[in-house]
Amino acid sequence: MSSEVIKENDLIFLILDQKRRWLVQVRSGGTFHTHRGIIEFNEIIGKNFGSVVFSKPFETQGYKFFVLKPLPSDYILHMSRKTQIIYPEDTGLILVYSGIGPGSVIVEAGCGSGALTCILGNFVSPNGHIYSYDINEKSIKRAKLNVKKAELEDVVTIQYGDILNDDLQHKNVDVVVLDMATPWNAIEKIKNYLKYSGTVVSFSPTIEQVKKTVSAMKSQNFIEVNTYELIKRKIQVKENATRPEVRMIGHTGYLTFGRKIEDIKNPYREQKPKAKEVINMNGMPLRG
Numbered sequence: 023m024s025s026e027v028i029k030e031n032d033l034i035f036l037i038l039d040q041k042r043r044w045l046v047q048v049r050s051g052g053t054f055h056t057h058r059g060i061i062e063f064n065e066i067i068g069k070n071f072g073s074v075v076f077s078k079p080f081e082t083q084g085y086k087f088f089v090l091k092p093l094p095s096d097y098i099l100h101m102s103r104k105t106q107i108i109y110p111e112d113t114g115l116i117l118v119y120s121g122i123g124p125g126s127v128i129v130e131a132g133c134g135s136g137a138l139t140c141i142l143g144n145f146v147s148p149n150g151h152i153y154s155y156d157i158n159e160k161s162i163k164r165a166k167l168n169v170k171k172a173e174l175e176d177v178v179t180i181q182y183g184d185i186l187n188d189d190l191q192h193k194n195v196d197v198v199v200l201d202m203a204t205p206w207n208a209i210e211k212i213k214n215y216l217k218y219s220g221t222v223v224s225f226s227p228t229i230e231q232v233k234k235t236v237s238a239m240k241s242q243n244f245i246e247v248n249t250y251e252l253i254k255r256k257i258q259v260k261e262n263a264t265r266p267e268v269r270m271i272g273h274t275g276y277l278t279f280g281r282k283i284e285d286i287k288n289p290y291r292e293q294k295p296k297a298k299e300v301i302n303m304n305g306m307p308l309r310g
């Protein structure tokens with residue numbers, strides 16, 4: 023069985039217990055300080071993911087820390103962020119319901135902290151690409167840092183761009199992902215970026231946004247327009263106390279999907295002559 027060795031600059035998921043867990047980049051000669059002692063990165067570099075290290079000083083601290091390879095969900099929940107991010111369960115639905123996979127080309131707006139961008143980046147690698155836009159320079163800066171930390175710069179381009187007003191000059195993209203306040207205003211424009219059969223997916227926290235987005239998708243002739251909400255419950259498994267946990271995140275947002283289809287009308291139906299109305303009896307039109 024092969025194990026992956028931890029190298030300088032790798033991101034690790036450092037776990038002390040259920041509550042205390044960090045996404046950390048290891049640097050030669052560096053340290054990570056916790057209230058349960060200090061972790062020296064030199065002790066981690068060269069070990070395998072899945073190893074255990076003890077905090078220093080050993081005599082007074084010596085707590086056990088687990089070193090794991092971060093999962094996409096760890097990136098999302100523990101990365102640097104300022105904007106509202108998309109939660110892991112919602113990204114799972116986005117992936118399978120939009121068909122994102124290796125080689126997919128995606129346009130995204132806005133990038134926010136880049137949480138969703140990093141997840142999608144992991145899945146489109148190595149030959150796909152994500153073109154992610156935002157109108158907030160601070161978000162762009164933070165998202166670029168997160169993408170760099172996740173070592174996804176080869177498959178992600180983050181840049182300034184207004185999805186509502188700019189012509190972003192994309193053609194034949196597989197998926198457009200919208201996570202912004204007014205997605206319905208973007209539908210007409212992004213339709214030109216999508217290839218036929220391509221998917222648009224929009225994440226919105228409120229029903230009011232969903233109604234406008236669905237209406238915009240339908241008026242632009244998208245088909246398979248469907249909206250979903252996912253509710254995730256974590257189960258506490260304990261002797262004689264196995265049940266859903268008491269605290270949970272009650273609402274993340276709604277996901278609306280639509281597929282682009284060729285815009286043509288049935289030529290036979292268009293040509294079919296309308297039946298003539300010839301007799302009018304007591305106000306009731308009858309066909310001749």
Ligand SMILES: C[S@@+](CC[C@H](N)C(=O)[O-])C[C@H]1O[C@@H](n2cnc3c(N)ncnc32)[C@H](O)[C@@H]1O
Nearest residue numbers: 108132134135136137138156157158184185201
């Ligand atoms: C909720 S955040 C996105 C969070 C992101 N999905 C994540 O996982 O980190 C919404 C972002 O949309 C951006 N935005 C709003 N209007 C936009 C527009 N017209 N074009 C591009 N980005 C826009 C905002 O600046 C903000 O950063």
